[in-house]
Amino acid sequence: MRPYRPKDNLQAKAYYNDRFWVAPRIPEEPVEDPVFAADLASLQEHYPIQRAYIQRGQLVIHIDAKENKEVLRYLKEELGYDVLSELSAIDYLAQDGEFEIFYQLLSLEKAKRIRVKCRIKEHEAIESVESIFRSADWSEREMYDMFGIKVNNHPNLKRILMPDDWVGHPLRKTYPLHGDEAAQWYEVDKIFGKEYRDIIGPEQRDAAFVDPNDTCNFARIKHEVPRCADPNSEPIRIEKFNDDAPFVETFDLKKAKIVNRDR
Amino acid sequence: MAQHQVNYAASGGLPVALTTVDKLVNWGRTNSLWVLTYGLACCAIEMMASGASRYDFDRFGVIFRASPRQADVMIVAGTLTKKHAEFIRRLYDQMAEPKWVISMGSCANTGGMFNTYATVQGVDRVIPVDIYLPGCAPRPETLQYAVMLLQKQIRKRSIFQKPKPKRLV
Numbered sequence: 001m002r003p004y005r006p007k008d009n010l011q012a013k014a015y016y017n018d019r020f021w022v023a024p025r026i027p028e029e030p031v032e033d034p035v036f037a038a039d040l041a042s043l044q045e046h047y048p049i050q051r052a053y054i055q056r057g058q059l060v061i062h063i064d065a066k067e068n069k070e071v072l073r074y075l076k077e078e079l080g081y082d083v084l085s086e087l088s089a090i091d092y093l094a095q096d097g098e099f100e101i102f103y104q105l106l107s108l109e110k111a112k113r114i115r116v117k118c119r120i121k122e123h124e125a126i127e128s129v130e131s132i133f134r135s136a137d138w139s140e141r142e143m144y145d146m147f148g149i150k151v152n153n154h155p156n157l158k159r160i161l162m163p164d165d166w167v168g169h170p171l172r173k174t175y176p177l178h179g180d181e182a183a184q185w186y187e188v189d190k191i192f193g194k195e196y197r198d199i200i201g202p203e204q205r206d207a208a209f210v211d212p213n214d215t216c217n218f219a220r221i222k223h224e225v226p227r228c229a230d231p232n233s234e235p236i237r238i239e240k241f242n243d244d245a246p247f248v249e250t251f252d253l254k255k256a257k258i259v260n261r262d263r
Numbered sequence: 264m265a266q267h268q269v270n271y272a273a274s275g276g277l278p279v280a281l282t283t284v285d286k287l288v289n290w291g292r293t294n295s296l297w298v299l300t301y302g303l304a305c306c307a308i309e310m311m312a313s314g315a316s317r318y319d320f321d322r323f324g325v326i327f328r329a330s331p332r333q334a335d336v337m338i339v340a341g342t343l344t345k346k347h348a349e350f351i352r353r354l355y356d357q358m359a360e361p362k363w364v365i366s367m368g369s370c371a372n373t374g375g376m377f378n379t380y381a382t383v384q385g386v387d388r389v390i391p392v393d394i395y396l397p398g399c400a401p402r403p404e405t406l407q408y409a410v411m412l413l414q415k416q417i418r419k420r421s422i423f424q425k426p427k428p429k430r431l432v
Contacts, residue, residue, distance in 0.1 A: 162381070163346045170380055179380030187348035187383050203384040207373070 028053040028060075035110055039079050047071050058113045065101070065118040069127045072103060072116065076132055081105040081114055084133035087140065089147045091173045093122060099149055101126060125150035146171035165190075178205055221258065288422045292335070292361070293414040294324040299334035299354065303341025306368040306400040310340040313403035323410055331357040336413065337390070338406070342370040343383040355390045361426065363417075365409050366392045369399045 031037050031052055036059040040052050043061070047070065050062040063071050075081040086104040093099070096119075103116040120126055128151045129136045140151045141160040148169035151157055158164065167182035168175055178184065188200050210218050216228040223235045302310055314320045314327055328334045331354045343351060355364070366386050369375035372395050374384035386392060393416065394409050401409075420426075 175380070177379055183345070183380045186345045187389055190349055191352045191389060200388055203388070204373070205378055205384060207378070 026055050028055055030054070031059065033057075033059075035112055036114075039075075039114070042079060043071070043074065046074060055115075058115055060115045060117060062117045062119075065120045065124070065126060068101070068103070068116070068118055069129055069132065072105075072129050073132050075105055075114065075116070079107070080109045081107045081112075083108060084129070084135050084139075085113075087129075087136055087143065089143050089149055091147060091171065092119075094173055097122060099147060101143070101149070103129070120149070125152045127152050128154040130154055145169065148172070178203075222256075285421050285423070289418045289420070293417050295326075296324060296336050296363075296410065296413070297326050297328045297334050298336040298338050299331055299358065300327045300329055301337055301339050301341075301351070301354075303339065303343060303347070304368075304370060306340035306371070309400045309403055310338055310367065310406060313406045318403040318407060320407070320410070323407070323414070325410055331355070332359060334358055335361065336363045336365060336410075338365045338367050339371045339386045339390075339392075340367040340400075342375065342377055343386050343389070344381050345383055346381070348383050348389050351386065352389050361417075363393045363413055364390055365394045365396060365406075365413065367396045367406060367409075368401055369397065372397070375399060 031040055031054055033054065036054065040049070040059065040061070043049060047063060047067055050064070052059065052061045054060070072084075083106040084103060085106050086102075088102065090100040090102070098119045098121055100117055100119050105114045105116065106112075107114070118126075126149060128140055130140065131153075137155065138160055140154055141157060143149050144151055144154075144157055145159040145161050146169055159166065162170065163186075166186070168180055179186075182189075184203055185194075185197055188194075188196055192200070212218070212220060213231050215225055215231050220231070225231060225233050225235055300310075302308075312318060314325075320326070325336075331337075335358070337355060337358065339351065355362070364386070366372050370377060370382070371386050374382050376399075378384075383389060394413055396405055396409050398405055
């Protein structure tokens with residue numbers, strides 16, 4: 001939880017400064033659960049396990065990426081983990097130059113969950129597990145779409161979320177949130193052609209953007225000129241409102257003040 | 264039947280109304296604005312509520328059509344993604360003239376809270392918009408008011424005037 005700070009003057013300053021709050025790591029516990037210990041011992045007989053620990057009651061094992069299909073087949077057919085609930089990747093390219101790929105498995109019989117993790121380099125491909133778990137089909141397509149990880153022997157490896165002619169892979173840490181150049185002009189290029197870029201203009205992405213020179217679309221508070229007039233011309237004097245409404249109190253403009261926002 | 268025969272000369276004049284072609288055509292246009300169902304996100308729920316019995320769009324002659332060829336108005340209700348931009352333009356091009364566009368809600372107006380790579384920052388980058396509706400999502404009353412404003416806008420225009428080319432963005 002964030003510590004409480006008084007919020008008396010919300011308009012004046014921002015009261016949450018920890019914008020990029022870093023979650024503490026979940027502790028790794030030794031494998032003491034009898035079901036997991038038996039499964040792990042059975043796996044270790046056949047395949048080298050790099051690391052194994054328990055996180056929040058789930059067994060996490062790290063394996064070699066080349067053996068992912070065999071390990072998952074063994075887990076499904078011999079150990080009864082028959083549901084692949086999730087499959088995706090995490091971008092660790094900046095730290096280690098690698099992607100981490102995880103498979104989240106569930107055994108309905110044992111009511112246990114296990115997570116299989118492996119790491120591949122940037123331009124390496126991973127073997128598809130679609131022949132074992134049908135649900136891996138779309139997940140692997142999403143992984144390819146979002147991270148650009150190639151999947152070998154996948155029946156239909158193409159983009160699933162982004163359009164087919166999209167440039168780049170958006171879930172990589174290096175992909176800008178507002179899109180690269182191809183993304184920012186995507187709809188203009190596709191519908192009208194590149195020569196229309198000058199006519200339509202770049203995207204306006206600042207929500208608080210106010211053009212002080214544009215009096216057609218924006219009004220400058222306390223300096224309100226007639227619509228589409230020169231911004232430096234004489235402002236309209238509004239002395240009194242609601243002359244014809246007897247019960248409405250006129251707001252005194254001279255008493256108005258603009259709250260100083262310094263964030 | 265003879266006893267019900269109306270004597271026009273005696274009871275309030277002949278059944279003749281004098282008007283202009285403009286008024287007649289615009290009367291027809293404004294009172295049968297058939298809209299293309301274009302629900303893209305949560306604004307579509309408000310659009311559907313406007314069409315249902317409580318707010319009852321039928322009284323304005325607004326009837327939802329699922330085909331662009333039979334529609335006069337496109338209410339873009341929701342977030343337009345870049346993947347979809349191509350199709351909204353294609354559907355807009357398929358609508359017969361005269362046609363109008365209502366951009367409903369913050370996402371359709373400016374991209375709204377989706378300040379990301381995958382969202383079109385305002386449908387006016389792709390199709391020309393006549394009325395922008397603020398709100399997230401706008402209430403059905405707001406949509407009704409927009410339709411009434413659009414009717415007003417249509418009534419003002421002469422049908423013999425060449426329509427001004429609509430501005431994009």
